[in-house]
């Protein structure tokens with residue numbers, strides 16, 4: 042647990058970077074500090090490992106004031122990942138990861154094999170181990186940065202804009218991998234980002250800071266979206282708030298599915314009893330949805346592969362309402378296709394039914410929030 046007690050930082054030139062910050066980062070969770078540029082995110086984070094000293098207030102690690110701890114010992118317990126990875130340019134990838142364990146007295150063979158294991162864990166192929174950082178892509182370098190921060194197996198991990206320097210597709214991959222990794226290692230993490238989408242995706246807790254380094258709101262992503270504390274938070278969380286909130290609700294029992302008549306490729310359309318309308322759902326032999334066929338524009342009776350409209354998505358029953366809405370909106374029939382966790386068809390619902398379920402989820406949620 043990392044606790045800020047009334048922490049402020051005033052730089053020598055009089056800039057108030059952080060002002061009276063009270064916040065707790067719980068053990069085993071990801072706490073994300075987010076806010077506009079210059080609101081004190083990096084300053085707050087660097088006060089945790091004492092790269093910057095607070096002007097007033099205290100920061101505790103598991104209840105112990107960091108001022109009472111030796112700085113070197115403190116930093117050994119806190120892994121640190123920065124933007125652009127900050128790797129040693131003249132050392133190979135594996136030596137970058139093994140450097141600190143070596144410095145702490147680990148044997149050459151053992152630290153190397155531990156480093157190779159870590160590289161595999163962060164999704165980097167062994168063939169990159171002997172390369173130099175400049176021979177890797179930005180995303181690969183970032184993976185090495187994470188592996189290096191984990192090399193001494195510290196309970197705490199600080200990450201400053203770790204995924205900001207890579208393109209959106211790679212960033213998404215890195216975020217997904219990072220969430221899988223964290224599910225495994227359960228570190229106590231404080232991450233800084235200016236990207237609210239990243240904060241909502243990765244944070245168990247999201248801490249919104251405002252200009253002048255004051256706390257605007259600390260909450261779970263779902264609560265932040267459902268009940269922003271003031272206009273600043275609402276504005277920062279953004280105009281797509283309603284849509285983003287859908288990412289956190291599942292349909293549970295709010296959506297009643299109806300049976301959908303289906304057909305397989307190679308079968309005759311006349312064999313389909315009572316289709317809902319001109320669109321008939323095509324499934325494979327395992328009853329997994331493939332796409333839709335337009336019975337009005339079909340050339341013959343038999344459905345050929347080329348007749349199937351593949352543009353629609355389907356959603357698993359356990360997935361958030363956002364995915365169900367995507368399915369309905371992407372489907373030429375306007376119907377959302379819902380499967381079980383194995384991907385087999387459960388049924389469909391109209392776009393109107395999906396939106397009604399979303400409204401009911403929202404009502405249930407705001408009743409819960411105000412309670």
Ligand code: ADP
Pocket residue numbers: 052053054056057058076077078079080081082083084085
């Ligand atoms: P963020 O990471 O949210 O962009 P920072 O913590 O880097 O914000 O900076 C917070 C404020 O403190 C900004 O106004 C910044 O210009 C100022 N600042 C940062 N470092 C220093 C410094 N060494 N001396 C003076 N002002 C600084």
Ligand code: MG
Pocket residue numbers: 082083084233
């Ligand atoms: Mg910063």
